[in-house]
Amino acid sequence: MRPKAGTDSIPLTPVTKDGLEGWLADQPAGVRAWVAGIGFKAESGKTALLPGDGGNLARVLVGVDADADLWAYASLPASLPAGAYHIDAGLDAGTATRAALGWALGCYAFTRYKSKNERSFATLVWPDGADRDAVERTATATYLVRDLINTPASDMGPAELAAAAEALGAEFKAKVKVTVGEDLLKKNYPAVHAVGRASAREPRLIDLTWGDKAAPRVTLVGKGVCFDTGGLDLKPSSGMLLMKKDMGGAAHVLGIARMIMMAGLPVRLRVLIPAVENSVSGDAFRPLDVLATRKGLSVEVGNTDAEGRLILCDALAEAATDKPDVIIDFATLTGAARVALGTELPALFCNDDALADGLLASARAQADPMWRLPLHQPYAKMLESKVADLNNIGSGPFAGAILAALFLERFVDKTIPWAHLDVMAWNPSSKPGRPEGGEALGMRAVFAYLEGRYGKKS
Incomplete structure (x- = not known):
């Protein structure tokens, strides 16, 4: 986890299946075409990596359930490209805490007996309102x-x-x-x-x-x-x-x-x-x-x-x-x-x-x-x-x-x-x-x- 969002952290945008169409309606045609082309349906835990100018990663869409599934963010530390990310949404305290916990549990690996530990995880900026303790x-x-x-x-x-x-x-x-x-x-x-x-x-x-x-x-x-x-x-x-x-x-x-x-x-x-x-x-x-x-x-x-x-x-x-x-x-x-x-x-x-x-x-x-x-x-x-x-x-x-x-x-x-x-x-x-x-x-x-x-x- 990282303390605060900065210019070097990539936004993660949580979307539900029902909310995806509304989010896309406010996006440029290129984004809509990209999301449709990769078949992203906002299923819980699924992601869509959106490219920006020059081919850099500009944003990640994350599928979440309406009931704020604890595990929606858990696959991301290991599956996203290395770097820092922040959740680009206003989450209530309970949802923010579950998101941070899911991320933290997704960073677990048992490496005691590995001669080389090359496992690395993406990092998450602490979501606003999350109960860190x-x-x-x-x-x-x-x-x-x-x-x-x-x-x-x-x-x-x-x-x-x-x-x-x-x-x-x-x-x-x-x-x-x-x-x-x-x-x-x-x-x-x-x-x-x-x-x-x-x-x-x-x-x-x-x-x-x-x-x-x-x-x-x-x-x-x-x-x-x-x-x-x-x-x-x-x-x-x-x-x-x-x-x-x-x-x-x-x-x-x-x-x-x-x-x-x-x-x-x-x-x-x-x-x-x-x-x-x-x-x-x-x-x-x-x-x-x-x-x-x-x-x-x-x-x-x-x-x-x-x-x-x-x-x-x-x-x-x-x-x-x-x-x-x-x-x-x-x-x-x-x-x-x-x-x-x-x-x-x-x-x-x-x-x-x-x-x-x-x-x-x-x-x-x-x-x-x-x-x-x-x-x-x-x-x-x-x-x-x-x-x-x-x-x-x-x-x-x-x-x-x-x-x-x-x-x-x-x-x-x-x-x-x-x-x-x-x-x-x-x-x-x-x-x-x-x-x-x-x-x-x-x-x-x-x-x-x-x-x-x-x-x-x-």
Whole structure:
């Protein structure tokens, strides 16, 4: 982004399909002929490069939707000729902010392992009225989430995930405590230890706290499985291929934490991340083992590949001890949620209708969608075990996402509003502003809900 428009910046003119004809009516015949000749119809995100005298680029027409689509400007940084551009239109503050955010997200590239980074992006002059603070915190948080997920497991194990949390904490003077290895047993996190003990990379629980202790308490919990082989119930190679992203829930809550701390929301923030690698070794937990949990419930292991809920149950039990106003967890938990809703739509489960309604309203307002699925209590019978308090998988092949959420619900105090987001955390293919790879889904919506509920710091 650049601060101000100048004589060296090229105008970008947003036009809708319905408004194109009116705009062209005021233009010289040569411009009308050029636009008609290249077949520009003002479709969202499409552009028309208009030449000026001497063949220089004089103006760019940008197709936008009437509802000011966030992604209309997102393809431009990479597709336009190098240089500086400014939006040549009077935009309201919300539209200006969305345009700037779309541009910023379109500038993301994961280049950590590239020996040569020749990628360059066109720059945008800050649109008048844009909320720069909002754009910067959202863009930096999204970059953080994407970078963490895109980093291969060789460089993003439990220790490196903890280091990322510690770096974030240091930036905002938050306290970060990490419980590692055998200390998990001493501190009563037995399920986290059981899942992670087979790996040479020790499991750990990351605990970040920030803000006034007297402020309303907001607790975020994120699944941090840094790589998932499936354990002894080994995944096939095709199922293991993307498992570096299985710590996507942890990445999401760190992204939201960054947004909360950058905005200075008047809350007492706590972030809990159980970080493990689900590996295969002689010390791996086994099918039909019975695991202890922090809450005191015993869990029979129906499948070692349903490990995320096992580490989350200890973290959720700990989260409830502070009696926070709200607990929100993110997890790349089930393929069943992807079958039901696809890759772009996180599944929302919630034990409180007011919380669910607020999150869904924010999701619509932020164009960051999610879809509520039910905590259908009659299905809980499918989690019964003959030898333990419950099983970690259902007794049949159906309702996998619901059963996972019902399992987690057993570890949350019923009096605490709780939301669980089952997310893909990955773009299978590239779209404007959303390259193939790690992705933040539901993050903007959750932050907007929290900002609306608790307000800005006075």
